[in-house]
Amino acid sequence: MANERRGHGLLLSGLHEMLRYWTAGESHGKALIALVDGFPAGVKIDEAPINVELRRRQGGYGRGGRQRIETDCVDIRCGVWRGVSIGSPIALEVVNRDYKLERLEDLPRPRPGHGDLTGAVKYLGSIRGVLERASARETAVRVATGALCKQLLAEFAVTVFGFVVEVGGVKIEPVAGTLAELRQIRDASDLYGLNLERDDEIKQLIDRAGKEGDTLGGVVEVQVHGVPFGLGTHAQWDRKLDGRLAQAVMAVQAIKGVEIGLGFEAARRPGSQVHDPIHYDAGQKHTPSLGYERPTNNAGGLEAGMTNGQPIVIRAAKKPISTLRKPLDSINLDTKQAEAASYERSDVCAVSAASVIVENVVAFEIAAAMIDKFGGDSLAEMQARYKLFLEMAAER
Ligand code: EPS
DSSP states (O other), X not given: OHHHHHHHHHHHHHHHOOSEEXXXXXXTSSEEEEEEESOOBTOBOOHHHHHHHHHHHHOSTTOOTHHHHOOOOEEEEEXXXXXEEOSSOEEEEEEOTTOOGGGOOOOSSOOTTSSHHHHHHHTTSOSHHHHHHHSGGGHHHHHHHHXXXXXXXXXXXXXXXXXXXXXXTEEXXXXXXXXXXXXXXXXXXXXXXXXXXXXXXXXXXXXXXXXXXXXBOEEEEEEEESOOTTOBOSSSGGGOXXXXXXXXXXXXXXXXXXXXXXXXXXXXXXXXXXXXXXXXXXXXXTSTTTTEEOSOOTTTTEETTEEOSSOEEEEEEEOOOSOOSSOOEEXXXXXXXXXXXXXXXXXXXXXXXXXXHHHHHHHHHHHHHHHHHHOSSBHHHHHHHHHHHHHHHHTO
């Protein structure tokens, strides 16, 4: 009986959680590490595009002094042989140039909004011990993991594209264009937005906040193009892809809201102005959408927890950074006396970085969903099953 139960548990995790990852590392420790388990064999792996993503994460207008110290660069420590994945766990390492953890003092006065108070109380320990791990520095290896997964997604022509849509309450309305054109605009923007004419105003806003000792948040959007029909499932709550995406995105530091497609706006409209009509174009029968065309995409590519062949659209709200040069009220944790919160060097705005982070955590979830649907031992088997599924589903 005990064995049967164990077997059942193994089967469940084996079937539904083939691709997994964990991270380790402190902000000012020696290194950050990600362990990616269940990555299929046979995928060509290149460090260069991972480093491009790491460099993008470090940029964006409003970053602080730390990014002038770091030059994030991934070291693939295992799981790859002669540039190709072998089905073994893959360990990714990003070294911290600003390694100084052993020399750092504790912080006496918790910063409202950071993990300082909650973590120190929960773990009956120091604020330093919590802030080092709660820091968004950890997202470097989440980005490296997502960028690794993009190399699998590229084999299926799936692309993940993130950009900034709002900073400090000011919207950056995207201009129209093809994905390639929009990517060029985003990469030319200091804010990673899709409207270069808006950059100057927002940069001034960030400068003003910085001068006042304040910080700014914003909203980012991530789109996934080329996603095949039928990833995720309606059948069980914890396997619904919209739920998995929301969890992954909400678990990025400083994210306080996630919406898919119309999101909260859907609650304000009648059904006739929310749901996407279904049309059919036999000429598109053999594409990932199977020919089911939708004149609108208010669902953001997900219905009943499954992909519907339209692009996935997900947005995340990032709160302003909690380390303020003009600090808020706090208390001294040792004396319980009222004092201003501690201040350490920080960024004024990291919304651009958040667009890169959210893009890459989404890439991981899509890769995991692809492996759940099409198998995860090898790329060749996945590709054969992907092709077979599209053929069978086109005849449904
Ligand atoms: C962070 C504090 C700052 C940020 C950091 C997140 O680090 P430091 O204390 O070294 O100046 O720069 O983000 C990064 C280091 C990064 O690479 O994104 C925090 O406390 O959350």
